[in-house]
Amino acid sequence: MKKQKVNVIFIALLLAAALVFVVQAAIWGMKEPYVFAFPLFRDIREIPFADYWHVNFIVHDNSPYYGDMSSYPPLVLVFARIFAAFADYTDGYETVYLDGGTGATVSLYLFFLVFAFLYALLIFRILEKKGFSLPVQIAFVVASFFTMGLVYNFERGNYVLYALLPALFFFGYYDSEKAWLRELAYICLGIATGIKLYPALFALILLHERKFFPFFRCVAYSLLSLFVPFFFLDRGLANIHQFIRWLVSFAVWQAEYGYNYSITNFLAIMASFFGGAPLAEADVSVYNVYPYIVVALSLLSGLFANKKYKVFLGASIAMILFPNPSFYYSASFLILTMIAFLAEEKKDAWDIAYMALLVLSVAPVYMGTVDADYSLYVNQFVETIAMILMMFLLVADTLVHRIPPIITKNKNCIKKAA
Amino acid sequence: MFLSRNVKNTLFGICLTGVLLFTGTPVSARADSFSPTVISSAKDLVAFSDAVNRGKTYENETVILANDVDVSGIDFTPIGEFTSPFSFMGVFEGNGHTIEGLTILDKTHTENNGLFGKLGGTVQNLTVKGYVQGNCCGGITSHVVGHAQIMNCAAFVTLEANRGGGIGDNLSTADVISCYSDSTNLGAPALLVSYQAHLVYRCASTSYLTDVAQTTLTEGCIELADGNVDAFFAEVQELLWKDGYGPFRTWKDNAPCGELYENDHTFRGKGTRSSPYLISSVEDFASLRNRVNGGETFRGKHFLQTEDLDFSGIRNIPVALYDTENTFDGTYDGGGHVMKNFKMDSLYHGGRNALFGNLSGIVKNLGMESGSIYGAFASSFAHRAKARKATIVNCYSRLDLQGEVRAAAITDNFTGLVVGCLYLHDTVDFPFTAYNVTTLAFSYHAGEQIILEGTSEFEPIDCYLLSALGEGELNEKLYRNLPAVAETSGVKLSSLYHMTENGFGEKVRLSDYSAAHYLSVYKYELIGVVALVGAAIILALCKDRRKP
Numbered sequence: 001m002k003k004q005k006v007n008v009i010f011i012a013l014l015l016a017a018a019l020v021f022v023v024q025a026a027i028w029g030m031k032e033p034y035v036f037a038f039p040l041f042r043d044i045r046e047i048p049f050a051d052y053w054h055v056n057f058i059v060h061d062n063s064p065y066y067g068d069m070s071s072y073p074p075l076v077l078v079f080a081r082i083f084a085a086f087a088d089y090t091d092g093y094e095t096v097y098l099d100g101g102t103g104a105t106v107s108l109y110l111f112f113l114v115f116a117f118l119y120a121l122l123i124f125r126i127l128e129k130k131g132f133s134l135p136v137q138i139a140f141v142v143a144s145f146f147t148m149g150l151v152y153n154f155e156r157g158n159y160v161l162y163a164l165l166p167a168l169f170f171f172g173y174y175d176s177e178k179a180w181l182r183e184l185a186y187i188c189l190g191i192a193t194g195i196k197l198y199p200a201l202f203a204l205i206l207l208h209e210r211k212f213f214p215f216f217r218c219v220a221y222s223l224l225s226l227f228v229p230f231f232f233l234d235r236g237l238a239n240i241h242q243f244i245r246w247l248v249s250f251a252v253w254q255a256e257y258g259y260n261y262s263i264t265n266f267l268a269i270m271a272s273f274f275g276g277a278p279l280a281e282a283d284v285s286v287y288n289v290y291p292y293i294v295v296a297l298s299l300l301s302g303l304f305a306n307k308k309y310k311v312f313l314g315a316s317i318a319m320i321l322f323p324n325p326s327f328y329y330s331a332s333f334l335i336l337t338m339i340a341f342l343a344e345e346k347k348d349a350w351d352i353a354y355m356a357l358l359v360l361s362v363a364p365v366y367m368g369t370v371d372a373d374y375s376l377y378v379n380q381f382v383e384t385i386a387m388i389l390m391m392f393l394l395v396a397d398t399l400v401h402r403i404p405p406i407i408t409k410n411k412n413c414i415k416k417a418a
Numbered sequence: 419m420f421l422s423r424n425v426k427n428t429l430f431g432i433c434l435t436g437v438l439l440f441t442g443t444p445v446s447a448r449a450d451s452f453s454p455t456v457i458s459s460a461k462d463l464v465a466f467s468d469a470v471n472r473g474k475t476y477e478n479e480t481v482i483l484a485n486d487v488d489v490s491g492i493d494f495t496p497i498g499e500f501t502s503p504f505s506f507m508g509v510f511e512g513n514g515h516t517i518e519g520l521t522i523l524d525k526t527h528t529e530n531n532g533l534f535g536k537l538g539g540t541v542q543n544l545t546v547k548g549y550v551q552g553n554c555c556g557g558i559t560s561h562v563v564g565h566a567q568i569m570n571c572a573a574f575v576t577l578e579a580n581r582g583g584g585i586g587d588n589l590s591t592a593d594v595i596s597c598y599s600d601s602t603n604l605g606a607p608a609l610l611v612s613y614q615a616h617l618v619y620r621c622a623s624t625s626y627l628t629d630v631a632q633t634t635l636t637e638g639c640i641e642l643a644d645g646n647v648d649a650f651f652a653e654v655q656e657l658l659w660k661d662g663y664g665p666f667r668t669w670k671d672n673a674p675c676g677e678l679y680e681n682d683h684t685f686r687g688k689g690t691r692s693s694p695y696l697i698s699s700v701e702d703f704a705s706l707r708n709r710v711n712g713g714e715t716f717r718g719k720h721f722l723q724t725e726d727l728d729f730s731g732i733r734n735i736p737v738a739l740y741d742t743e744n745t746f747d748g749t750y751d752g753g754g755h756v757m758k759n760f761k762m763d764s765l766y767h768g769g770r771n772a773l774f775g776n777l778s779g780i781v782k783n784l785g786m787e788s789g790s791i792y793g794a795f796a797s798s799f800a801h802r803a804k805a806r807k808a809t810i811v812n813c814y815s816r817l818d819l820q821g822e823v824r825a826a827a828i829t830d831n832f833t834g835l836v837v838g839c840l841y842l843h844d845t846v847d848f849p850f851t852a853y854n855v856t857t858l859a860f861s862y863h864a865g866e867q868i869i870l871e872g873t874s875e876f877e878p879i880d881c882y883l884l885s886a887l888g889e890g891e892l893n894e895k896l897y898r899n900l901p902a903v904a905e906t907s908g909v910k911l912s913s914l915y916h917m918t919e920n921g922f923g924e925k926v927r928l929s930d931y932s933a934a935h936y937l938s939v940y941k942y943e944l945i946g947v948v949a950l951v952g953a954a955i956i957l958a959l960c961k962d963r964r965k966p
Contacts, residue, residue, distance in 0.1 A: 061778075066835065066908055067807035069856065182962060213960040220956035223949040230946065234807070235908035240942035242857075242908070 006347045010338075010355050011139050017363035018146030024366050052111060052157025053093035055080045060089035063234045065242035069249075074229035074239065075194030076159045083107045112154065115161045116145075122165065123339070126172035130343040140342070147362035148383065149332030152259070156329060163196035164332050170202060171312070171336045174214070186214060190221025194229065198319035199333065204302055208311045258375025262326040263290050266384050269376065279374055284324065291322040294391060301394040306401040309340030310394060313354070317391045321384075331383070334362055350397055357393070360386035458484040460492060463517065467497040476508030476539070483515045483544065490519030496535035496560070505538035505563050512544025512571065514667040514675040520548025520557075520575070527553050527580055530587070534559035537592070542569040543666055545673040548576070554613065555579035556586030557601055565616075565765040565794075566592040570666035572673045577603040583612030584623065593617040593764055595663060596654050598647055598672065600624045610639075616765055619733060620654045622647060637733065647672040655679040660704045662711065662735035663766075681705070687722070694720035694751065700727055706750075707737040715778070716748035723753045729789065730759040736775035736801065739767040745776040745804040752784025752813065754915035754922035760789030760817065769794035769822070770801045772830065778805035782907075783915045785922060786815040796821035797830045797852070798841070806856060808834030811907040812900075812914050814921075816842050826852040826870065827863060836861060838903030840896070842884075842919060850881070859906045860899045862892055879906070893918045901931055901939040 047053065058068035059077045070077065086107035087100040096104050120141050127137045144150065153161050166188035173185040192199035200222050206215040230237050257265055257279060264287040272279050295318045302314015316337050320330045338358060344351065360382055367378035455476070457463050466481060498505040522531045531552035534541070537559040546557045554560055557573030566589070573584040581587055584599025594615050600623075601608040607625035611618060618627055620638040627639050638657070642650065651669035658664050659681050668676030683705040685695035697703050706721060738744040762771045771793030773786065777800040786798050795801060798815035800808065810828060819825040825848040827841035835857040841850060846865035851858060852873060859879035861868075868881050880899065884892060896917050904911035916923040916930075937944065 061805055061807060063805070063807035066809065067805055069806075179962065186962075211962075214962045216956050216960040217962060220953035220960070223953040227946045227949050237943040237946045238905065238908035240946055241905055244942065 004347060006352060006355060007136070007342050010342065010359070011136065011143055013355075013359045014143035014147070014362070015139060017359065017365055018143055021146055021151070021364040021366075028366075047094065047097045048155065049097075049108060049157030050093075051159070052083075052108065053097050055159055056084035056087075056107075057089045057093035057096070060084045061234075062232075065233070065239040065246065066235060069246045071243070071247040071249075072159070073194055073197060073226060074233060074243070075191070075225050076162070076196070078229045078232050079162065079195070080159060083111055108157070111157065115165065118165050119161075119168070122168045122172065126168065126339060127342075129172060130339075132342070136342075140339075144335050144338070146364060147331065147335065148328050148364040148379075149330065149334060149362060151364045152328035153332055156327075158329050160196050160329050160332065163192045163199055164335070166192040166195075167199045167202060167333065167336060170199075171339065174205065175209075182214070183217075186218045187221050189218045190223075190225045193222035194225025197226075198323075198330075201299070201315035201319050202312065202333075202336065204299060204315045205308065205311045208303055208305070208308075258377075259327050259380065260325060261320050261328070261330060261380070261384050261387065262324050263294050263321045263384075263388070264288060264324055266381075266388075279371075291324075294318065294321045297395050298391050301391075301398040304398050304402050305394065306398070307344055307351075309337055309344055310354075310397065312337040312340050313390060314394055317387055317394070320387060321391070331362055334358065338362075350393070353393060354390065357386045357390045361390065455479070455481045456484050457481060457487065460487055460489045463487055463489060464492065464494070467495050470498045470504055470506050471495065471502050473504050475504060476506055479508040480511055481506075481508060482511045483513050483517070486516045486518065488519045489517065489548075490521065492519075492521065494520055494522050494533075496522060496531050497533060498535045498537065500530040500535040500560055502535065505536045506534060507538040507564075509539055510541045510544065512542060512667075512674070514543050516545040516547060516673065516675070518545075518547040520546055520550065522548075522550045522552065522555075524552040527551070527578075530554045530560040531579075532556040532558060532560040532586065536561045536563050537566045537568070537586075538563040540567040540569065541571060542567070543571070543674050545572040545574070545675065547574045549578070550575055550582070551578045553580050554587040555582040555603075556589075556612070557584050557599065559586045559589070561588045562586070562590065562592040564591060565768055567595065567766065568592060568597060569595045569663065570597070570674045572598045573601050575599075575601040575608070577601060577608055579603055581612045583609045584625075585610050585621075586615070587611070588613040589615040591616050591765065593619065593766060594621060595619045596651065596658055596666060596674075597621045598623065598642075598651070598669075600672065617763075619764075620657060622650055656681075657732075659708065660700055661733050662704065662707050662737075665708075681708075685721075689716070689719035689721075689748075691720050691749075694722040694749075697721055697723040697727070697750075698725045700729060700732060703727060707735075710738050710744055710746050711735075711742070713744060715745055717779075719748035721748060721750045723751065723755045723784065726755045726758060726787075728758045729761060732761065733764065734760060734762040735764055735766050736762070736770070736772055738774055738776040738804070740770040740775040740801050741767050742776070745778045746774055747778040747805070749780040749782070750784070751782055751913065754783050754925065756785035756787035756921065758787045758789065760786055760791075763790070763792040765794065770830070771795065772797045772799060772801040774800040776800075776802050776804040777808040777810075777832075777834070778803070779807075780809045780811065780909065781813060782809075782811045782909055782913070783917075783922065784813045786813075786817045787921070788816060790818040790820070792820045794822045795830050796825045797828060799828055799839075800832055800834075801830045803829075803832045803834035806833050808832065809907050809909070810834070810836050810839060811909050812838045812903060812917055814840040814842065814917060818843065819848065821848070824848070824852060824870075826850065827865065828861070829855065835859075835907055837907040838896075838900065838914075838917075840892075840917065840919070841865070857906065860895075860903050862887070862895070900926060901935060905939050905943075 058064045058070050059080045061067050064070040064077045087096045087104040089096055123141050124137050127140060170185045170189040173181045176182050189202060203215055203218045230239050233239050257269055264284050267287040267290060268282045268284045272282050298314045298318040302311045305311050316333050319333060320326055365379060367382060370376040370378060457466055520533060524531055529552045531550050532555055533546055541558055555577050557575035558568050558571055568585055575584055582603035584601030585594055585597050589611055592615055594611060599610045609625055610621055610623035610627045618636045618639055622640050622642045624642060648669045655666060655668060665679040667674040668679050670676045683701055687693050687695040689695045738746050771791050781799060796819040798817050799810050799813060827850045828836055828839050829851050831853045833854045833856055836851055836855050837859045839861045841863050843864055848865060849867035849870045850863035852870045854874050856876055858881060861881045862884055864884045868878050900914060901911055904914055911926055914926050
């Protein structure tokens, strides 16, 4: 791949943001020894890797939907049983965190080490396949580990890390020359969907490239990964009833303002800042139509985009801004867009704008506190606004690049007919 | 490979280091393990008494008497003196041994003395011989605090007290179970309990048992002037096994010094869904309860009640006592049968009384037809859900419930599922459930309140007070909603029995409900099946024929 200045600048900016993050975190940690309260992380009063311990707890008795109010899809819960087997979660996950012994610690290390190894391996192979040199591969791996999505993901120990891996595999091999690799890529997208639901939107690339049969195969694999795991849980398919109940109630009552990219929360916060109801009394539900607008705009723009990375961008923005609780770790999926951006052969001014906004969307840099009580920090707004701007840019971009050729084509047809 | 070995190793090291920097989870030390105190000499016993009197309560600990101990010649200070603010709150396990030569002196007769001054915990399998002097005295204990228990003990004590009982004096909140006294006070035969007790159960004494007017409950007790103590208590051990107490030491030579009582009862069946353990008698149920209280959870096991069970003459304790780690994690299918004359009124282990103290599994198709449950907290089926998946489905109760602190018809502090249940009684002044039921659906209550107000964030689904229903409406709802009950609880419809206000009917058959009814209730399962079939069809038809 021919060396591009834009790529160099892109990676350099990501590395610079990573460096700033490391320095800020170190200074903050040294400023308040024994109490690591860096604002970019979750409330320090919660235990570290809370999502990891919590998911293991809710699955330890094989009854996550009746035994707990789980809104996770069943595949991730069945997968989590492997890690849950290392410790006794009978008395709750706080007990395991505080006194789980060697088993709990080993499981946590394995959780991160396996991910880190597979993630690095996949990135290396994909970037090599796309013609990038070793220094670029190394730089991107390091830079991507320090994007907001992955940083927050590590802090929470969220299983969405393991949705990123199959999504990456799909990204890297959906267009492979080998039929079995392509099929495996479709299966991986199905697995990613079974873990987190939203990665299904990456199938947009297949529609974009008019690969309709592969698209339907991805749909089929997604359905299998969504429903087959229910059979491995107590009460089988009856769990669907409770899963939907908790999924809906979680989405509705989860009005968390901090560390959250969702468009509904963003609008509620903005309205509150500009004279609306105070945050404690804000009714997030009045903005419930906007996620659907975002999804429609993002997906349609992505579907008709003129470059591959924009397709992934459209899907990523839809999955990040749509859900009511959409915490920082959902930005992990922007990594696919970033790799596709790097691989884009020709870049113009539009791409430079995307590049700047991408960096702003994922930079884990503390920029100031807005309201510590609600865990609102400046970077959250910068990142959310950057993603919204990317969405509008994508819409304008698609309109500019797609409509004139259609008009021109129709004019030519009319002329020919005449 | 595209990377040299050195580069790969370096990169792996970088990744590893990066991950380790993020983790840094401390390896936390294990909590200290439990170490019972063992008493094997007079010196140990005196030290133990001193420790309690200095403030060590031994709460949640067990103190074991390793052998017979002779404290002759020692002016013994009661364990947890009456005037001390501290009491023994643990379990004193006599292990079938004897403390003899007990000598407690009080010439002024102003102190309340006994082996224990004020007992707050449990004493069991112990024999005491000696001499106690004082005001209000007992061989085992003078007074109690909280819900103390004295079980399977014998007292051969010479008392010189203004008021003295072989076992104890003022045991107002204590249960005295399977005890024997052959004691004297001021030269005359001493009472088993000289003033009062909450419960005196299956005891024997050479004298009048207790000042009956002061004692709440007395049952199964006899005077044994020249009777056969060992034979009496041999029978008592078997009865107590049915009640759920013990196992205790068997009796030899008028004292509890034999081997631990064993009952080699076994269940018929294999405990599987197709061949469940069969519960056909009170003994079968007692075996289930005692094994759960002994630590078995029966996780994944199935029990099927095949007969109505009559608990006449049995004073039950809960399956899986509340303040223990024990829980029932299997499936108990009442099989459309009932429990009759079910009585539970002990304050054993805090008196949080219900059929199940802790429940993690499923109880279905069971009726509590008659009887009563009294306690600090009283409810019919379960006090607490030890796991959120605990489910009570298609059950009814007509029990008389009374709670000193609180009563609730079906469950008390139960963070599980209560679906398709019914409470019927003439006078009801308590709610259907008390706290935090995550799923309360399709249930009906004879009282005035479904949930204790302000105690749950979850709204009941389709629950009614009987006073709000018209003639015949209850039975119609019970019939019509049964498929929804099955779906909401995740229990198979074909495993449920039709239930009316008069009890259980036939088991559900597919022909009982229309196809449309099944479609509306099982829509999510149908979606799942359709999705899987659709996926299979798509995979078969939509082959990836295109080259990249």
